[in-house]
């Protein structure tokens with residue numbers, strides 16, 4: 480038989496399922512929301528920014544998108560966000576994408592970026608997972624947290640980012656341990672350089688972009704959709720025996736010389 484590039488396996492489907500995605504207004508969160516809606520899920524997106532572009536992209540897809548304005552550092556907003564998802568009748572997957580990166584040289588910063596990083600990147604995913612856990616235990620659902628290669632390697636002037644991303648990988652393992660007996664899986668993805676509004680300032684000139692490209696074995700930057708693919712895999716039954724894992728999505732940046 481001639482080899483063919485055509486996919487023969489059916490795509491994982493999330494029809495009839497509810498997926499909560501934070502940071503869904505743009506970047507990786509938007510790509511995740513669209514991916515799940517393409518595959519039939521009702522997606523409840525939580526972001527402090529306007530999510531109308533995500534809603535517009537999802538319109539006409541097999542699933543649906545519902546927008547909730549929420550600052551994930553606000554416990555009441557998190558409660559309301561999870562409640563909104565549960566109001567659909569079930570919560571199958573929680574994807575913690577909302578995150579921030581702040582520059583904080585040890586010599587000059589006053590501790591504020593550190594506090595903010597902890598609140599957004601670490602405390603919020605914990606709080607959302609805790610609020611959603613009773614619902615996830617019912618569905619035997621999944622948590623997917625978004626870490627970073629900087630959860631695994633250091634970076635100067637990024638103490639808050641590096642520490643909270645390492646922390647979210649630990650949180651992922653703790654959730655896997657605690658929720659596993661109810662069939663709930665918890666995994667993380669650790670992206671390398673992905674072209675989103677977050678990384679725009681880091682790749683503003685061609686020389687900087689070239690340096691980032693050179694560092695990856697694949698010699699290119701990543702797209703948000705390439706992260707969404709791995710997130711949806713980890714949320715799907717195709718990953719039914721995978722839990723407590725962090726998957727690098729970095730084009731070989733962190734592991735290849």
Ligand code: NAP
Nearest residue numbers: 502504506507527550551577578627670672673675676677
């Ligand atoms: P992005 O373009 O900045 O999108 C992040 C979204 O999260 C924004 O809409 C942002 O809104 C929102 N958000 C931030 N803090 C929030 C809060 N307190 N409450 C609610 N929403 C909040 O970033 P991205 O590049 O897509 O990154 C998404 C995730 O991937 C982050 O966790 C990031 O650390 C991680 N990551 C990204 C890369 C990359 O290269 N892009 C690499 C590794 C890991 P605001 O603008 O208001 O903050």
